[in-house]
Amino acid sequence: MHEASKALSRRLHDNRFSTRYFVGNGIDIGCGPDPISQYAEQFPLMRQVKNWDMPDGDAQYLANAADASFDFVHSSHCLEHMHDPKIALSNWLRVLKSNGHMVITIPDEDLYEQGVFPSSFNHDHKWTFTLHKKKSWSPKSINLFDLLAEFTDQIQILKVELLDANYRYRLGRFDQTLTPVAEAGIECILRKLPDAEKVAMGRYTSTRPTLAK
Secondary structure (H helix, E strand, C coil), X not given: CCHHHHHHHHHHCCCHHXXXXXXXXXXXXXXXXXXXXXXXXXXXCEEEEEEECHXXXXXXXXXXXXXXXXXXXXXXXXXHHCCCHHHHHHHHHHCEEEEEEEEEEEEEHHHHHCCCCCCCCCCXXXXXXXXXXXXXXXXXXXXXXXXXXXXXXXXXXXXXEEECCCCCCCCCCCCHHHCCCCCCEEEEEEEECCHHHHHHCCCCCCXXXXXXC
């Protein structure tokens, strides 16, 4: 419930959100009634933000959004609803400009689903996420580091964090995101590499033919 609002106080203590991440024109994918645009006063370098939700079309494809049209992409608790998170992430990167930032939060499977899937707290969750495990109790578990590894030719991973600062591990099983404080999730921050930087970092595979010796 209102996860973007919960994240506000935490993000205000990290000036990178106001000086680097939420800068320029952005898109807020799956924002529902809690868009980050309502906090434009706290992020003064944020300009226009497109609130993308179900009436705008399938968030997995962003069909009506042009390539490289946004300076930043924000999505709070939406990726777990996608039929194919890899396709979704590829399209979210597609609409992001080079050198732009992507800020994504998703529920952590142990903090949120707590050992039960299909989720007993949100029946529309199609996947669960964890930072990385050799084996998960969830039949639909995705290791976030494995997913991000699919895109390392396009992105720089700036931060991946388990959001458990206000999580109460001693409580019995219930949805702690219904409280005003617990996030029970994971946040990752990515930067889309410009072409010149991909070349400099050896991330391009040359398509030029090899000359015969």
